[in-house]
Amino acid sequence: MSKKAIMQESWTSGINPVSLCSFDYEAIEKPTKAMMHQAARFMYFNKGVGKIKIDGVEYDIVPHTLCAITPWKVTDIIDVRDTLHLSLIVYDFQFMNTMLKVAPGLEVDSTSLFTFLASHPVAYLEKEQISTIYRIMSSLQNELGVDSAVMRQADQPFTFLYTVVKILELMVEYRRCLALTEEAVKQKNNIGIQNSILSYIYFHSAEHLTLEKVAEVFYISESSLSKRLSDLTGTTFTKLLNDIRIEKATDYLIYTGLTLEEIADILGFSDASHLSKHFVEKMGLTPNKYRKAYGKEGAVYRPADKNIALEVTDYLYNHYDADDLLASTISEKYGISVSELNRALLYYTEMNFITLLNFVRVNKASEMLVDSNYSILDISVSVGYSNIKTFNLNFYKFKGMTPSEFRESITLQRTDQSENKYKNKDKNKEKKNRV
Known part of the structure; x- marks a missing residue:
């Protein structure tokens, strides 16, 4: 079976792997070939005519088409009617995201900006x-x-800071560009923000x-959707929807001073009473008690929080299988x-902790799926899951496909442009011949 997509390595540069x-x-x-990008990029098509699919949306x-591709999106140039010429900026999305979070006064704007980039890929x-x-x-x-010409400029004074500023300027200008053309792409974005049922x-x-x-x-069909959700989550559509809303409600209770009525309205509940009922069923305590136990006033920058977050994230990346x-x-x-x-x-x-842990484990599993011949069960155990159904559910949540679909549809492209073209059926054939 031919591979449908290539997972690119996470390095931003072939010359300097640790480059911003x-x-x-x-x-x-x-x-x-379709590409699944681990590193974020801006693709500026200054010449040419064609079509691109981003997470399955054409x-x-x-x-003068500008594309903002955030990590783990799949792009596929499906039609070229006139040679496409583009400038490509590949950058460290996580660093930019974290950097802006630590800047006092930019918390709300930075969250809004990165969410916008993830959901509006074309301007x-x-x-x-x-x-x-x-x-x-x-x-x-x-x-x-x-980069491809191995022509890297010698660092000038404050090159790193200058680059950070320019990437941020590019992000802001992209957001402003979309403000003028949002209506033209609104319908398409509403259909295809994510290529996953759970993500949708x-x-x-x-x-x-x-x-x-x-x-x-x-x-x-409704019956097919209902069965797929039941197989993936073990629950019904209605319960899944309410669980997602309650998960979001916890953040509003912790980080904002919004009333229960306002939170209910934002999340799609009919009223505060409806929110409270489902909140108690899932969390075991009322929203007000949850806010009293875990909430805080405002969103104040604390250096200690940053250090803990970065240390814990680093710890999980190195001990995800513990x-x-x-x-x-x-x-x-x-x-x-x-x-x-x-x-x-x-x-x-x-x-939160459990979501970050699952995110790290799924990403590690993704690398093993395309770069080894281990069984999916062995991979799920090696990244820390004791239950294959839990692994499959979390994998689908982050990747929009099952582990087997991922293995069949993704191959790994290294920075030297070589590809891992391992195919399960070839290995199985070799194993059979040895027997």
């Missing part, structure tokens, strides 16, 4: 916007050199979602409470 950012040129003359490419530039984006791209090229429900949970509506979006990875044991290790641990992680990574 790289600049490059590309010319595309024919449709390409977009036209015309001169079509107008005259003044073209000149602004071209200026930023030229500045980065002059500062960094051209998560990102649209505040709407009046029904089983029928979601089934229509994914072109399947048996004792519980919020309680980790919080005890760092001498803080579980609520303080989750507050720090939510603030700097936008994930």
Whole structure:
């Protein structure tokens, strides 16, 4: 079976693997293989005509199309009618995200900006916007050199800071460009923000979602959708939707001073009473008691929170397969409470402890799926899961496909452009011959 997509390595540069950012040129003359990107990038098509799929959604490419691709999105150039010429900026998304989180006063704006980039992948530039984006791209090229030509400029004073500023400027200009053209792409974005049923429900949970509506979006029958959700989560559509809403409610209770009525309205509950009923069923205590136990006034920057969040994240990446990875044991290790641990992680990574742990484990499993011949069960155990169903559920949540679908549809591309073309059926054949 031929591979449908290539998972690129997470390095931003082939010249300097630890670089914050790289600049490059590309010319595309024919449709390409689909790419799953671990590193974020801006793709500025200054010439050419074609079509690109981003997480399964088609977009036209015309001169002066700018694409913002966040980590783990899949892009696929499916049509090239006139050779595509593009400037490519690859950058460290996590560093930029964390850096802005630690800047006092930028907490709300930075969260809004990164969420916007993740959900609005394409902008079509107008005259003044073209000149602004071209200026930023030229500045980065002059500062960094051209990666594929192994032409990296010698560092000038404050090169790192200069690059950070230019990437941030590019992000802000992209957001402003979309403000002028949002209506043109609104319908498409609403359909395809995520290519996963669970992700779709998560990102649209505040709407009046029904089983029928979601089934229509994914072109399947209600019974098929209901069965798939039951197989994946072991629960019904209604319970899953309410669980997602309650999960979001906990953050509003911790980080905001909104009333229960306001939170209920934001999350799609009919009223505060409806929210409270489902909150007690899931959490075992009322929203008010939860807020009293875990909430805090405002969102104040504390250096200690940053240090804890970064240390815990680093610890999970190095010990993701350990048996004792519980919020309680980790919080005890760092001498803080579980609520303080989750507050720090939510603030700097936008994930609580268990979500971050699952995110790390799924990413490690993804690498093993495309770079080894281990069985899916062995991989799930090796990354720390004792239950294959839990592994499958979390994998689908983050990747929008099952582990077997991922293995069949993704191959690994290294920075030297070589690919791991391992195929299970070939290995199975070799094993059979040996027997």
